[in-house]
Amino acid sequence: MTAPVEVVPYCPEWPARFEAEKRVLQSALSPWLVGEIQHVGSTAVVGLPAKPVIDIMAPVASLPESAAAIAAAALAGYVHHPYRAEVMHWFCKPSPHFRTHHLHLVPVGSQQWLECLAFRDALRANQALRDEYARLKLRLAAQFPHDREAYTQAKAPFMQRVLSNA
Known part of the structure; x- marks a missing residue:
């Protein structure tokens, strides 16, 4: 059993939560880090x-x-969970049933690294795109409240469209 798909309004505390966790991870992972830890995903996009x-x-x-x-x-x-193990080491915290954080260890410069940053940056830069994505996420969360994988897969066409224009 995993946590349900729940999309909530933007929380202005999310950047501070990222910064606090970033400090923990910089200490814990410093031998393997080759650059700056990034806040990604929807919590990284104001509004x-x-x-x-x-x-x-x-x-x-x-x-x-x-x-x-x-x-x-x-x-x-x-x-740790071997989700998409060919492109990243993936983790959740504190458990798969209740998640506050996801951690993705990704090779710098890889397609996964570049696309994740490009998608985040496109949403940050374009209000219309952000609004369209918000509507999609809310609709899909209602459609797939207990199927995270289906929710994620259903967002893929939108994400590919954004990346093809980035």
Whole structure:
């Protein structure tokens, strides 16, 4: 059983929650970090409704070179799950049933890294795009309240359209 899909109004505390967690992760993951930890996902876009989970993307040199970071993230309270293991090491905190944070260890410069930042930045820069995405997220959360994977997959065409124009 995992947490339901719940999209809530934007919370102005989300950036501060990211900054607090970033400090924890910089300490825990410093041997594997090759750049700046990024706030990504909908909580990183001011004014955008989101699932109340802070998405964090940390740059690593490669997945094999950062495998030992999995144990370090666990010591910081993160639970590893082999979701999309070919492109990232993925974690949730404190548990799959109740999530406050997602952590993505992603090779810097990879397609996953670049697309995640490009999508976030496109939403930050374009109010109409943000509004369209907000409507989509709310509709999909109502349609898939207990199926996170279906919710995520149903957003993919919108995300691809945004990325193709970025």
